[in-house]
Amino acid sequence: MNDLQASGIARNTAGLPVRLDDVRFRYGDAEFVYDADFPAAEITAVMGASGSGKSTLLNLVAGFEAPAAGRVLIGGADVTATPPAQRPVSMVFQENNLFAHLTLAQNVGLGRSPSLKLSHEDRRAIADALARTGLGGKEQRLPRELSGGERQRVALARVLVRERPVLLLDEPFASLGPALRDDMLDLLDNLQAERRMTVLFVTHQPRDARRIAHRVVFLEDGKVAASGSAADFFTGTGPEAFRRYIGNNEDVSRDVARKRT
Missing domain, CATH: 3.40.50.300 (P-loop containing nucleotide triphosphate hydrolases)
Incomplete structure (x- = not known):
């Protein structure tokens, strides 16, 4: 759980x-x-x-x-x-509130578990959300390696795994x-x-x-x-x-x- x-x-x-x-x-x-x-x-x-x-x-x-x-x-x-x-409720701000030291997958995973204690189901949901938002294959990148649009896609992917x-x-x-x-x-x-x-x-x-x-x-x-x-x-x-x-x-x-x- x-x-x-x-x-x-x-x-x-x-x-x-x-x-x-x-x-x-x-x-x-x-x-x-x-x-x-x-x-x-x-x-x-x-x-x-x-x-x-x-x-x-x-x-x-x-x-x-x-x-x-x-x-x-x-x-x-x-x-x-x-x-x-x-x-x-989930919320997305103008500033995407990503943590610079965490990978894309980890930033999205925060929507599932603030402690990043992720189950197999959680990891599958994260991968699906990144793929759905056009970020498949970029799971291990850091926010600084992304464009502005890509960072906002990460914020939307986090919304998807929260399922609010x-x-x-x-x-x-x-x-x-x-x-x-x-x-x-x-x-x-x-x-x-x-x-x-x-x-x-x-x-x-x-x-x-x-x-x-x-x-x-x-x-x-x-x-x-x-x-x-x-x-x-x-x-x-x-x-x-x-x-x-x-x-x-x-x-x-x-x-x-x-x-x-």
């Missing part, structure tokens, strides 16, 4: 709905209020200007921040007081060039379709949201200003607050977010 199993946390990738029920959080003079639903097994883009509260929203879902009021619900269960390690139903991404591809970012978005899209995870994806890029999101939650001044389907957002008649945000720099009438059947 590995550390994750011993903790009593069941591995499960079937997406769970997430709800922020009138959640309130204060940071200095800034107050954030979140009342929003994130449907199970869908990708929701969380968008808004810098300082609007996007990362704070993810931190509240993950348990890294505690609300002053309101409830955080995952799969209908109130997890407001549940420690981060016991929530059915909710995935939070805080601008993980922001530092990548356009072509590489598109490759990573497509990989994320394919992994989500395969695993049916619930994904909350923070991005400043309307183009990224159009490419993979099913829904959009738009934040303004620390509050949820609008939410709905991505297709509705990326039309000339999308929410006014969102249209003000993207201005005239995006052709919102083209390349509308894809719908899955």
Whole structure:
């Protein structure tokens, strides 16, 4: 039995709905209020200007921040007081949080066992995750030997072996060039379709949201200003607050977010 199993946390990738029920959080003079639903097994883009509260929203879902009021619900269960390690959530940051002295396989293995006490099943899952993310054959390389895109692939591979139903991404591809970012978005899209995870994806890029999101939650001044389907957002008649945000720099009438059947 590995550390994750011993903790009593069941591995499960079937997406769970997430709800922020009138959640309130204060940071200095800034107050954030979140009342929003994130449907199970869908990708929701969380968008808004810098300082609007996007990362704070993810931190509240993950348990890294505690609300002053309101409830955080995952799969209908109130997890407001549940420690981060016991929530059915994985998170990928803009900085990929890899350990420089560990190999790729070991960095991914941390998602399975923080002590790296790995069973044969664990090692097989790690190899499968690296292969699935295009890193097969590179198991023994160190992070410094990888490109930026490859390092983010390691972070996604670690998510796969954790097998959590909710995935939070805080601008993980922001530092990548356009072509590489598109490759990573497509990989994320394919992994989500395969695993049916619930994904909350923070991005400043309307183009990224159009490419993979099913829904959009738009934040303004620390509050949820609008939410709905991505297709509705990326039309000339999308929410006014969102249209003000993207201005005239995006052709919102083209390349509308894809719908899955």
